[in-house]
Every structure is written in structure tokens, then in C-alpha cells.
Amino acid sequence: xxxxxxxxxxxxxxxxxxxxxxxxxxxxxxxxxxxxxxxxxxxxxxxxxxxxxxxxxxxxxxxxxxxxxxxxxxxxxxxxxxxxxxxxxxxxxxxxxxxxxxxxxxxxxxxxxxxxxxxxxxxxxxxxxxxxxxxxxxxxxxxxxxxxxxxxxxxxxxxxxxxxxxxxxxxxxxxxxxxxxxxxxxxxxxxxxxxxxxxxxxxxxxxxxxxxxxxxxxxxxxxxxxxxxxxxxxxxxxxxxxxxxxxxxxxxxxxxxxxxxxxxxxxxxxxxxxxxxxxxxxxxxxxxxxxxxxxxxxxxxxxxxxxxxxxxxxxxxxxxxxxxxxxxxxxxxxxxxxxxxxxxxxxxxxxxxxxxxxxxxxxxxxxxxxxxxxxxxxxxxxxxxxxxxxxxxxxxxxxxxxxxxxxxxxxxxxxxxxxxxxxxxxxxxxxxxxxxxxxxxxxxxxxxxxxxxxxxxxxxxxxxxxxxxxxxxxxxxxxxxxxxxxxxxxxxxxxxxxxxxxxxxxxxxxxxxxxxxxxxxxxxxxxxxxxxxxxxxxxxxxxxxxxxxxxxxxxxxxxxxxxxxxxxxxxxxxxxxxxxxxxxxxxxxxxxxxxxxxxxxxxxxxxxxxxxxxxxxxxxxxxxxxxxxxxxxxxxxxxxxxxxxxxxxx
Amino acid sequence: xxxxxxxxxxxxxxxxxxxxxxxxxxxxxxxxxxxxxxxxxxxxxxxxxxxxxxxxxxxxxxxxxxxxxxxxxxxxxxxxxxxxxxxxxxxxxxxxxxxxxxxxxxxxxxxxxxxxxxxxxxxxxxxxxxxxxx
Numbered sequence: 105x106x107x108x109x110x111x112x113x114x115x116x117x118x119x120x121x122x123x124x125x126x127x128x129x130x131x132x133x134x135x136x137x138x139x140x141x142x143x144x145x146x147x148x149x150x151x152x153x154x155x156x157x158x159x160x161x162x163x164x165x166x167x168x169x170x171x172x173x174x175x176x177x178x179x180x181x182x183x184x185x186x187x188x189x190x191x192x193x194x195x196x197x198x199x200x201x202x203x204x205x206x207x208x209x210x211x212x213x214x215x216x217x218x219x220x221x222x223x224x225x226x227x228x229x230x231x232x233x234x235x236x237x238x239x240x241x242x243x244x245x246x247x248x249x250x251x252x253x254x255x256x257x258x259x260x261x262x263x264x265x266x267x268x269x270x271x272x273x274x275x276x277x278x279x280x281x282x283x284x285x286x287x288x289x290x291x292x293x294x295x296x297x298x299x300x301x302x303x304x305x306x307x308x309x310x311x312x313x314x315x316x317x318x319x320x321x322x323x324x325x326x327x328x329x330x331x332x333x334x335x336x337x338x339x340x341x342x343x344x345x346x347x348x349x350x351x352x353x354x355x356x357x358x359x360x361x362x363x364x365x366x367x368x369x370x371x372x373x374x375x376x377x378x379x380x381x382x383x384x385x386x387x388x389x390x391x392x393x394x395x396x397x398x399x400x401x402x403x404x405x406x407x408x409x410x411x412x413x414x415x416x417x418x419x420x421x422x423x424x425x426x427x428x429x430x431x432x433x434x435x436x437x438x439x440x441x442x443x444x445x446x447x448x449x450x451x452x453x454x455x456x457x458x459x460x461x462x463x464x465x466x467x468x469x470x471x472x473x474x475x476x477x478x479x480x481x482x483x484x485x486x487x488x489x490x491x492x493x494x495x496x497x498x499x500x501x502x503x504x505x506x507x508x509x510x511x512x513x514x515x516x517x518x519x520x521x522x523x524x525x526x527x528x529x530x531x532x533x534x535x536x537x538x539x540x541x542x543x544x545x546x547x548x549x550x551x552x553x554x555x556x557x558x559x560x561x562x563x564x565x566x567x568x569x570x571x572x573x574x575x576x577x578x579x580x581x582x583x584x585x586x587x588x589x590x591x592x593x594x595x596x597x598x599x600x601x602x603x604x605x606x607x608x609x610x611x612x613x614x615x616x617x618x619x620x621x622x623x624x625x626x627x628x629x630x631x632x633x634x635x636x637x638x639x640x641x642x643x644x645x646x647x648x649x650x651x652x653x654x655x656x657x658x659x660x661x662x663x664x665x666x667x668x669x670x671x672x673x674x675x676x677x678x679x680x681x682x683x684x685x686x687x688x689x690x691x692x693x694x695x696x697x698x699x700x701x702x703x704x705x706x707x708x709x710x711x712x713x714x715x716x717x718x719x720x721x722x723x724x725x726x727x728x729x730x731x732x733x734x735x736x737x738x739x740x741x742x743x744x745x746x747x748x749x750x751x752x753x754x
Numbered sequence: 755x756x757x758x759x760x761x762x763x764x765x766x767x768x769x770x771x772x773x774x775x776x777x778x779x780x781x782x783x784x785x786x787x788x789x790x791x792x793x794x795x796x797x798x799x800x801x802x803x804x805x806x807x808x809x810x811x812x813x814x815x816x817x818x819x820x821x822x823x824x825x826x827x828x829x830x831x832x833x834x835x836x837x838x839x840x841x842x843x844x845x846x847x848x849x850x851x852x853x854x855x856x857x858x859x860x861x862x863x864x865x866x867x868x869x870x871x872x873x874x875x876x877x878x879x880x881x882x883x884x885x886x887x888x
Contacts, residue, residue, distance in 0.1 A: 266802050495785060538788035579787075579797065581833045582883050583806045586789050592797060592804050600785040600799055 123318025177224035265575025341391035369406030493542025556610025665690025700729035764818025807836035
């Protein structure tokens with residue numbers, strides 16, 4: 105490991121310890137700290153000091169040391185006076201800034217802490233005795249946690265995702281044989297193991313909500329005191345786990361919702377008393393897992409939204425829709441805190457980006473409740489796949505309202521709209537919306553109706569490919585800032601589908617105007633040709649199948665001539681037949697003659713691949729009506745593919 | 755002397771320090787990304803990873819009608835880019851660049867085997883590609 109890695113580990117650890125320190129200090133201030141609080145604080149500060157010392161971060165080390173001194177003094181003098189909580193909180197903030205690499209002055213703070221310690225001991229501050237020694241006897245249990253770089257966990261999930269694809273391919277190639285008892289049972293066992301592996305991998309990437317809400321009680325306290333309110337924050341379900349990626353981005357929206365609750369929801373103490381409420385307002389942050397979703401609730405017992413707004417919501421869709429209109433705010437006046445940061449529209453956008461939903465309920469005089477419904481794991485996303493211009497695209501299934509055929513189409517100012525049950529939805533050709541080139545759409549193309557940020561938009565495409573659970577991979581640091589995509593997924597056939605961000609699509613065109621227009625696929629792709637392989641040997645059959653599939657053909661198989669005729673009957677797409685000569689039930693020559701005698705299929709190209717390579721055999725085969733004859737002896741992949749290509753090109 | 759991967763763009767020759775190159779692959783199937791900057795040719799499936807592929811020629815201002823056949827995978831693990839080129843000719847030892855160049859994307863140039871070889875500054879190239887995405 106190099107220094108940078110040590111530093112990363114130290115930062116992670118220090119931030120956790122600092123979260124803990126702030127929590128404990130706030131608990132001390134509220135008076136509900138555990139008896140052990142001072143020791144806990146001391147240990148946390150001591151750990152930070154130790155790590156900083158090792159890495160040569162002298163500023164951090166000396167500040168942590170001063171912090172520790174105050175606590176040692178408090179312990180010796182029988183308690184921490186409330187007056188010292190404030191400077192310690194500030195010291196924690198400064199430590200956090202310095203740990204993050206920001207330069208902040210510490211001299212004043214160090215002096216203040218030294219004074220604090222002096223006041224505790226009633227004398228000038230001498231150098232502290234080494235309390236670490238005293239503490240070593242009560243050291244915490246050795247950690248049973250292993251720190252793993254997040255990239256490794258992401259890689260594991262990547263591999264799980266690839267296993268999903270592999271299983272799909274396997275299922276497809278096993279085909280009918282899944283009906284056989286042994287193969288079917290084994291496949292089911294694999295399926296179950298795989299599901300468990302997937303869950304385990306997802307769990308490794310989830311973290312408890314507690315990891316990001318450490319600073320929130322502090323934030324609530326600050327906002328409340330700045331706006332002259334009394335507020336208590338209750339947190340339940342902090343142990344609820346969420347995908348790391350979702351979690352990391354949730355900190356800001358949650359802070360905003362709490363800020364809203366305190367600044368707009370909770371009334372000043374005298375107003376609360378007048379309406380018969382306790383002077384101290386109650387704000388709740390609650391998290392709970394429900395199936396494959398996590399619900400995070402921010403609720404307050406404040407004044408609720410005005411009646412006019414509720415009335416408007418009654419007329420005009422839901423309260424959520426009204427409150428998340430861009431720029432909408434319930435702030436009567438913009439205060440220091442209320443005007444800052446993101447609006448509810450941004451919170452909603454955020455939640456929907458991850459395939460979640462926002463729900464707001466409010467009762468005048470009783471309070472407001474905001475619920476964030478979020479998926480447990482982001483990496484595996486249920487999507488709807490569709491194709492435009494030969495390129496596959498995906499959208500989160502959660503944002504798909506419905507799929508329709510474009511029939512009832514109108515236009516105003518050249519903007520086409522789709523009429524659905526008496527309401528209009530703006531209709532776009534996906535290619536046009538992305539500013540990409542693609543062949544024109546069919547007359548009544550399928551359209552995917554999306555919900556994005558409360559707006560609906562219909563995207564016309566060439567064809568639907570179906571629903572799938574896919575692994576969403578980020579586009580990376582170099583392309584990550586191109587708006588409009590949540591990432592990309594690799595499909596079962598190796599193609600890449602861009603995962604579209606419903607929110608940006610709902611904004612309509614114009615998003616990409618500055619960029620050049622790209623062709624989605626340079627030339628139109630045709631469906632790959634389908635080949636029927638007739639062969640009684642399992643090994644040869646599968647060998648031929650894999651060679652042909654690798655070359656891009658679709659392959660069906662049959663074990664003898666009779667089965668082959670049945671397949672041909674059912675599947676008109678088959679464009680070439682590859683057959684062995686010696687087979688049970690009906691051999692290759694009989695099969696060839698039967699096909700040539702059938703007026704519908706007489707022109708189907710037939711190629712015989714056999715171990716019988718004599719001139720006589722060849723003559724017999726060609727006389728029966730085969731177009732090509734290949735001896736397995738001289739069998740080589742390229743020769744097979746060349747012949748197949750020639751026959752299909754006719 | 756240090757090891758470089760030598761490549762062709764049109765009639766010109768360039769080289770990347772080998773420590774910045776993780777592998778060289780075929781162009782393969784590129785999925786276009788509508789809305790991406792002009793230098794982005796598309797994204798490619800590289801053993802289950804999504805690799806963005808850029809036109810190195812466009813970035814260096816080399817106009818060549820040649821088809822890009824190879825992709826040099828350059829960068830570090832968490833930030834790698836495919837740089838599409840006309841072809842990769844050699845992996846060889848080159849001296850420190852002693853010819854000055856104007857391009858912000860070159861560390862300079864050297865004369866080797868009678869050819870002028872521009873030494874690509876991969877860090878600068880990656881920084882420029884990242885900035886382009888804004």
C-alpha cells in the first residue's frame with residue numbers, strides 16, 4: 105500500500121470517528137448521553153490523533169491532542185460543562201475540514217481549547233499526562249470488520265451482472281433440454297445459488313443510512329437556533345441499508361428536507377404555544393426497508409402547507425406535483441437557511457433518477473410528511489429495452505407509465521402529441537430527441553410513455569425488446585458528465601444499451617443541440633439469418649451451433665430428419681439447413697428428398713456435413729438435392745462459415 | 755531511453771509511454787453516444803467494462819481519411835480511455851524528446867529510424883477529454 109491509500113483509509117476512519125464525536129457531543133448537550141460518553145469521545149479523538157501522527161499530519165494531530173486534553177480534564181473534574189460543547193463542536197468541524205485536506209487556521213481554536221482545559225482544572229494548562237496509557241486497559245474489542253476498497257466490491261457486482269447474462273445465454277442454449285429432469289434440476293439449483301450470490305454481493309455494496317446522517321442532528325440544531333425555533337430531531341431506522349451510490353447522493357436532499365421542515369414547517373415557540381402545541385417542534389427522520397425498496401420519511405409537526413396549496417393540489421393533480429414545480433417554495437420569506445441549496449423539484453428529480461418516487465402529504469396545522477421511495481440496490485435495475493435505428497436503449501421500468509402504439513397522433517406548432525384517454529402527451533422520435541440520425545419510423549410505431557419529474561413524455565421507437573434486469577455501469581469519468589444517461593448496460597448478445605435518464609428526456613429536445621448529430625448505426629442491421637442444424641451427435645451438434653452462433657447466426661437444432669421437418673413446419677424463418685447423413689428415424693438423404701419434394705420449401709438451401717466423404721456419397725447427396733457437401737474429415741470452421749455465407753447470400 | 759508504443763495516424767507517427775498503455779485492442783463494435791463531444795467515437799464492451807473510445811487523430815488535429823483500426827487503451831484503472839488510431843507499429847525504446855512541439859498534447863518529439871515521432875502527453879490528453887465533457 106502506498107501513502108495515498110493509507111491516507112484514504114485514515115480519512116474514512118477519521119470521518120466516522122468525527123460523526124461519532126458530534127453525535128456524542130450533541131447527546132451530552134441534550135442530557136441523554138450514556139455514562140461512558142466522555143470515554144467514547146476520548147477514544148475517538150485519540151484514534152484520530154494516532155492516525156494523524158503516523159501520517160505526519162501535524163496540524164490534525166495537535167488539534168486532536170488539544171481536544172483529547174479537554175476531555176481528559178473533563179473526566180478528571182467529573183464532567184463536561186455545557187459551555188465547552190460549542191468549542192468542541194467547532195474543533196470537530198475544523199478537524200473534518202483538515203482531514204479532507206482543506207487548510208483552516210487552528211491557532212485560535214487551540215488556545216480556546218487550552219483555556220477550556222485550564223478552566224476545568226482550575227489552573228494553567230500543563231502538558232497532559234499520557235492518558236493513552238490509562239486507556240489501553242479498556243481498549244475496544246479488535247475489529248471484526250474488513251475494509252475493502254469500493255472498487256473491489258463494484259467489481260464483484262460486475263461479475264454477478266455478467267453471471268446474469270451467462271445464465272440467460274445458458275438457458276437459451278439449453279432450450280428444450282431444461283425439460284429433462286436432471287438438467288432442469290441442476291439449472292434450478294444454479295438459479296437459487298445465483299440469487300443468493302447476487303443478494304450477498306448487493307448487501308456488500310449497501311451501507312446503513314447512519315453513515316450519511318451523522319451531521320444532520322447538528323445541522324438541524326444550527327438551523328433551529330438561527331431561526332429562533334426549538335426543534336428536536338428523532339432518528340429511527342438509521343441501520344437501514346441502501347446502495348452506496350444512492351446513499352452518497354442522498355445526503356444533500358435529506359439535509360434539504362430537514363431544512364425545509366425546520367425553516368418552513370416548525371412554527372416559532374410562541375406561535376406553537378398559541379395553537380396548543382408543545383413549544384419544541386418535532387422532526388422525524390425514519391427509514392425502513394419494504395421488500396426491494398427503502399422508504400425514507402421526513403416528517404414534522406409544524407404548520408403544514410397552506411390550504412390554498414392543498415386546494416390547488418386537489419384541482420391540479422397531486423400535492424407532490426404542485427410542490428415540485430420548478431422553483432416552487434413554501435417559504436414566506438427567504439431566510440439564511442431556506443433560500444439555500446436545492447428545491448423540492450430537485451429532490452424529486454434526484455429520487456426519480458434512481459428509479460424511485462417522491463410522495464408528499466400535508467395537513468394544515470398538523471405538519472408535513474415527505475416520503476422517498478428508493479430502490480434497495482442500484483446496480484441491478486429492472487429496465488425496459490427498446491430499439492431505435494438498430495441501437496438498443498433502456499429506461500428504468502419504474503419510470504415507464506405504459507407502452508402504446510402511436511395511433512391517435514396530432515400536432516400543434518409542429519410538436520406532435522399523443523392522445524391517451526383524453527389527455528395529451530408530447531411525442532418524440534427518440535432519435536430526434538437525442539439528436540441522432542436514424543431511418544424513419546414505421547407508420548404506427550410503438551411508444552414508451554415515461555414519467556420524468558412529474559412530466560410525461562412519449563418516445564417513439566422501432567421495436568420493443570422486453571423487460572430485463574440489467575447491471576448499470578457508469579459511463580466513467582470521461583463521459584459521465586454527458587447529461588441524459590444513467591449509464592450503460594451490456595446485453596446478452598454483447599451489445600451495449602445506453603440507459604436513458606427519464607428526467608432529462610422529459611425536458612424535451614435542445615439538450616444536445618451543441619453536439620454534433622451521430623448516426624445510431626451506420627447501416628441498417630438485419631435480423632441475423634437462422635440456420636437449422638440436424639445432427640444426432642450431441643457434441644457435433646453443439647460444436648456446429650457454437651461456431652455458427654459465434655459468427656452471428658441464429659441456430660435451431662434437430663436430432664433427426666423427422667424432427668427437422670417438424671421444426672421447418674413451425675419456423676418459417678429458417679434460411680438454411682445443415683444436416684448429417686446417418687441419423688436414426690429419418691436420415692439426411694431422406695430429409696433432403698422430402699424438402700425438395702415440398703413445393704413451399706423446395707428452394708431451401710441444404711448443406712450436408714458428414715463423415716462419409718467418398719465421391720460416391722457426395723454424388724448421392726447432390727443427386728438428392730443438396731446444395732453443398734462437406735466431409736467432417738476436412739471440416740474446418742472457416743470452410744463451414746464460408747459455405748454457409750455463400751448459400752445464405754443466394 | 756524508455757519504452758513506448760508507436761502508432762500511426764495518417765502519414766504521421768506518434769508514441770505513448772508504455773506505462774500509460776494497458777493494452778491494444780481492435781476497434782470492435784462501437785455503440786454511438788448521442789450528445790457526446792465530437793471526439794467520442796462511441797463506447798465499447800471491453801470484457802464487461804464500458805470503455806469510451808476517442809479519436810486521437812481528431813484531438814491532435816491529424817486529418818486522415820484512414821479507417822481507425824486499433825484502439826490503444828490508455829490511462830489508469832479508474833480512468834481509462836480508448837484512443838483510436840490507424841495502427842500500432844511497434845513497442846520500442848525511444849530517447850527523451852529533444853524536439854520542441856507546439857501542441858499542448860505532446861511532450862515533444864524525437865527522431866527515430868528516420869521518422870519524426872510525437873510523444874503523446876497522456877495525462878494532458880485525458881485532462882482535455884474530461885474537460886470536453888463539461
